[in-house]
Amino acid sequence: MKYISILGSTGSIGVQALQVIDDLNSDFKVVGLSAKSNVDLIEKQIYQFKPEVVALDDKYSADVLKKKIKDASVEILSGKEGIIKVATIPKADIVLSATVGIAGLAPTLEAIKAGKDIALANKEVLVTSGSLVMKTVKQKGVKILPVDGEHCAIFQCLDGCKDRNSIHRLILTASGGPFRDKTIEELSKVSLENALNHPTWKMGKKITIDSATLMNKGLEVIEARWLFDIDVSKIDVIIHPQSIVHSLVEFTDGSILAQLAVTDMRLPIQFALTYPKRTQSMLPRLDLAKVGQLTFQEVDMDKFPCLKYAYEAIKLGGTMPTVLSGADEVAVDAFLNGKIGFLDISEIIKKTMNVYKDSNFSDSEPSLEDIISADRWARDYANKIIDEHNH
Numbered sequence: 001m002k003y004i005s006i007l008g009s010t011g012s013i014g015v016q017a018l019q020v021i022d023d024l025n026s027d028f029k030v031v032g033l034s035a036k037s038n039v040d041l042i043e044k045q046i047y048q049f050k051p052e053v054v055a056l057d058d059k060y061s062a063d064v065l066k067k068k069i070k071d072a073s074v075e076i077l078s079g080k081e082g083i084i085k086v087a088t089i090p091k092a093d094i095v096l097s098a099t100v101g102i103a104g105l106a107p108t109l110e111a112i113k114a115g116k117d118i119a120l121a122n123k124e125v126l127v128t129s130g131s132l133v134m135k136t137v138k139q140k141g142v143k144i145l146p147v148d149g150e151h152c153a154i155f156q157c158l159d160g161c162k163d164r165n166s167i168h169r170l171i172l173t174a175s176g177g178p179f180r181d182k183t184i185e186e187l188s189k190v191s192l193e194n195a196l197n198h199p200t201w202k203m204g205k206k207i208t209i210d211s212a213t214l215m216n217k218g219l220e221v222i223e224a225r226w227l228f229d230i231d232v233s234k235i236d237v238i239i240h241p242q243s244i245v246h247s248l249v250e251f252t253d254g255s256i257l258a259q260l261a262v263t264d265m266r267l268p269i270q271f272a273l274t275y276p277k278r279t280q281s282m283l284p285r286l287d288l289a290k291v292g293q294l295t296f297q298e299v300d301m302d303k304f305p306c307l308k309y310a311y312e313a314i315k316l317g318g319t320m321p322t323v324l325s326g327a328d329e330v331a332v333d334a335f336l337n338g339k340i341g342f343l344d345i346s347e348i349i350k351k352t353m354n355v356y357k358d359s360n361f362s363d364s365e366p367s368l369e370d371i372i373s374a375d376r377w378a379r380d381y382a383n384k385i386i387d388e389h390n391h
């Protein structure tokens, strides 16, 4: 029996993780749940999974939840401290980090410090603070098990790799998103509704927009750099529209290992939760004959510059990936709220990074304080661009 806390339990990953746990039945006990403000869903999750501690970031929502829950055996908390309590419950063996954005950083870091293994979906944790997080992981001797499908695939291809020098490169696959075949001219006219309509994955809104701009792949490149401790020059991206090959590793002798499976996040979630065991899955098996064709094509970085900016940010190092990620969160939020167009997202990120590079930037290894202040700066600057754009 493993005891688990789930950060972001009401999100796309959180909900699918609870389906996996429900399916695995007696192997897991949920001890903690957290979310931002989704009272109705977390209330249902409390009745079904009977956690000991629950936290909502939003205090008003936590007060509403407290009034609804009559069961005194659940402690209901609010705010950042409440979420950190969920992340560090002494009983928990493993914490699923599935909050979206930098909001997940502090609780994930505290969970690591408290000696918990982490099933990591929240990629912004490593994007913004990779060196700090991985250093803490080493100090505490805990495991980070990737939930992101591409990283889970690479993790599996490398499991049993006896010689790290034999890795020639990691190849992350990308579906290419809903706008893969559009021209730049067409991209300038796409709507929010088009951008939210991902061809192969159903996900939260932030990652869906990041998939349409290919920033998601850029964030994954940075995540892979830290997870697998590999130079970014050895990480490539290839478009694979069918999303069946979840990623690949090429070795020095030219051999390539890949992981293939159906397109369903519950598989990497289950792998991360049950590792090193593999268990039966509720999912249908991959029928290769039905899939028929697996195709691959190069990425057009001129059409999707966010991927190029992510490479630039991790090559520059220091707090630049934090600035990239902070500007992206603000720009995506503005796009979701109808304040800017699709192509403005990459422009805002580019401008924010350029100004930061010329003024505040240092490539030294950042502390948590440096990361928090770079994130704040990037958000303020990106918001300023958006305000000017709208006046």
Ligand SMILES: NC(=O)c1ccc[n+]([C@@H]2O[C@H](COP(=O)([O-])OP(=O)(O)OC[C@H]3O[C@@H](n4cnc5c(N)ncnc54)[C@H](OP(=O)(O)O)[C@@H]3O)[C@@H](O)[C@H]2O)c1
Binding pocket: 007, 008, 009, 010, 011, 012, 013, 014, 034, 035, 036, 037, 038, 039, 057, 083, 098, 099, 100, 101, 103, 121, 122, 123, 124, 147, 148, 149, 201, 202, 203, 204, 205, 206, 207, 265
């Ligand atoms: N979805 C996927 O298929 C997928 C695949 C690979 C990686 N990921 C990564 O996994 C992470 C989660 O993605 P998602 O698609 O599951 O996102 P999502 O559906 O938007 O869910 C986000 C979760 O985080 C909670 N949350 C948001 N802001 C918060 C805050 N300030 N404090 C505390 N909790 C907060 C939300 O609570 P409320 O519901 O109350 O707002 C919700 O539970 C992202 O980093 C994403 O890149 C997702």
